[in-house]
Amino acid sequence: MTFCMNTMASILKALSGALLLIALVLPNCDAHVQPRHAIRKHHKHRPNFNPGPWKQAHATFYEGHTGSFGGACGYEDVAKEGYGLNTAAISQAMFNNGQTCGACYEIKCVNSPQWCKPGQPSLHVTATNLCPASSSGSWCDPPREHFDIAHPVFSYIAEYKAGVVPVQYRRVPCKKKGGIRFTITGNPYFNLVRVWNVGGAGDVVGMQVKGHHKLKWTTMKRNWGQKWETNAMLVGESLTFRVRGSDGRYSTSWHVAPKNWQFGQTFEGKNFKQRSRRSKPRR
DSSP states (O other), rough: HHHHHHHHHHHHHHHHHHHHHHHHHHHHHHHHHHOOOHHHHHHOOOOOOOOOOOOOEEEEEESHHHHSOOEEEEEEETTTTTTTOEEEEEEEEHHHHEEEEEEEEEEEOOOOOOOTTOOOEEEEEEEEEEOOOOTTTTTSSSOOEEEEEEHHTTTTTOOGGGEEEEEEEEOOBBBBSOOEEEEEEEEETEEEEEEEEETTTTTEEEEEEESSSSSSOOEEEEEEEEEEOSSSTTTTTTTEEEEETTTEEEEEEEEOOTTOOOTTOOEOOOOOOOOOOOOOOOO
């Protein structure tokens, strides 16, 4: 009898030890299993487009007072398209074969007390044209980095008599009103889409189009400036456009053009937004 009781006590003791061990192990197992909402919570979005480093360049002006011109970027009327006079033709070293079209810059006149306006006010411009190089030599010849600005805007940072001034500049986020605009031209066998009023990085480095029926996601090719082409059949499709900025962020404008869209029409899609940064809690 005593043997049986001792045996039972040993078994119960062993079971208690096993249960205690399981209880200690289970919380550690749970720590390695993340629910779906926790995984989503840790998903990181691409950061906002932030100002770049300051660089050295020069700036001149042209006698423009309306801001209405075409140019190497494909914008048709910069005044009506919301850019106003705050535009610049940039040198070939900065133009990057049209990829930089739409980029925004902050410019300051420096190192010229005689010509720079007092207080070094900042000028914000959008790159909308190319300042061409010259066989006889010019400020826009490679490898110079240069801005050619409309006279009324140039006079905000420097005196008219200066003609040319040294400047500091940096890339900054583009702040645009409303959404990205898509203007469709061409014909049923060749489609050309002009992309403008782009926020964030401002310059578009990649573009895709998708229809609602037969047309799957199709990569478009840069024709020139910010005009993108495809020979895919777009007619009769409700169109979705996806653009990629130079900072790697994407913006998708779902079904911005209805099925009955016509060549020559402009449609407004979703623009890049600057996400607000959450302030850290005080300790």
